[in-house]
Amino acid sequence: MLPIRTRRPHASRPVLAAAALVASLTACTAQAADGGGSGAGAAEPAAPAKVTVADPAAGTPVKVTATGGTIAAVKVVDADGGTLTGRTGAGGTSWVSDRKAAPGTSYSVEVTSRSGDGKESTTRSSFTTPKPEKVNKVTLAPGKNTTVGIAHPLSIVFDLPVTRKADVERQLKVTTSNGTEGSWGWVKDYSGRDRADWRPKDYWKPGTKVTLAAELNGTDSGGGWFVRDYRTGFTVGTSQIVKVDLDAHRLTVVRDGRTVRTIPVSGGTPGGDKRSWRGTAVVMAKEGTINMNSETVGLGDAYDKMVDYSMRLTWSGMYAHAAPWNAPYFGRANKSSGCIGMSNEDAASFYASVNVGDPFEIKGAETKGVVAEGNGYGAWNLSWAQWQAKSALR
DSSP, X not given: OOOEEOOSBOOOOOOOOOEEOBOEEEEOOOOOOOOOOOOTTOOOOOOOOEEXXXXXXXXXXXXXXXXXEEXXXXXXXXXXXXXXXXXXXXXXXXXXXXXXXXXXXXXXXEEEEEETTSOEEEEEEEEEOOOOSOBOOEXXXXXXXXXXXXXXXXXXXXXXXXXXXXXXXXXXXXXXTTOOOEEEEEEEOTTXXXXXXXXXXXXXXXXXXXXXXXXXXXXXXXXXXXXXXXXXEEEEOOOEEEEEETTTTEXXXXXXXXXXXXXXXXXXXXXXXXXXXEEEEEOOEEEEEEEEEGGGGTOTTSOEEEEEEEEEOOTTSOEEEEOGGGGGGTTTOOOBSSSXXXXXXXXXXXXXXXXXXXXEEEEOSSEEEEOOTTTTTOGGGSOHHHHHTTSTTO
């Protein structure tokens, strides 16, 4: 693109700012206004500064330079009225947007420059970045403005692959009300998609407020561009831990450090695919009455029934729920197809008190392994050092 030349001085305008992407300049205009004339015998006025807006592209910052003068203010605005803020470099001859230009976006640029004799002039230009071939989107959990249990991570599932994980992770800003220590970790979701979870070092403290600012607009994930930012927030509720001892066939509820209830249960049948998982699982959802079909979890035609008070613990199909058909085994033996079953009465009251995000700490000799990080929210089964190692920035 040719340098943009000013013509007439004009009043100064406020600085606005920027963030840019890699794109091609589709339209450029420049105009200036003379602030006054010079009488006979007056000194020759200094030439206006020459302003150049570098040919911007999606995924790169907007860059402005001035020769023969300095930059007083820059305003970069997209078609929706959004602005890109930025910073003037040492000496005042350069300006760079804080963020990158987004793909498929039109921007107008207004630069106020100051010549050597202090007079100001304004130049204007515009550019449009190319539309992206693929757009990546995200699914956030927990939901916005929700209250969750002490083990629920902040979780982001991406629609398209993320091969530039470090670039994406840099744009994910987590803020907590009490300075909670935590880390992002990248896992493969049970669906096969890429996922990033932010997990505290230890369970959340009750009352913690958590916010996420995912400033992804203009970021290339490697599998597609992001064309918007995302924001969400949630609050951590009561401290409640559910301890399941499959060998003793009981479930214990610990609330605020005190045992408040014990329920006889029956877990997965030993000796095969019907065994339960062990380790820490997290209540992902309270699904109520649902149809459970063993064929959907690879167990043939073992069962197909409506099940009440269902609380999902893994994507692979482990739930806690009412199981009246197993009544003879509650507190005595593990005879389920992998879930943690209890009576209708116990399930009803337990369902009412359990929270999405409550941890289930499950132990037992006859299990089929530890809950994986992507099978629900299994990050708690890794040590803190192991989890930190899953960050793309470490």
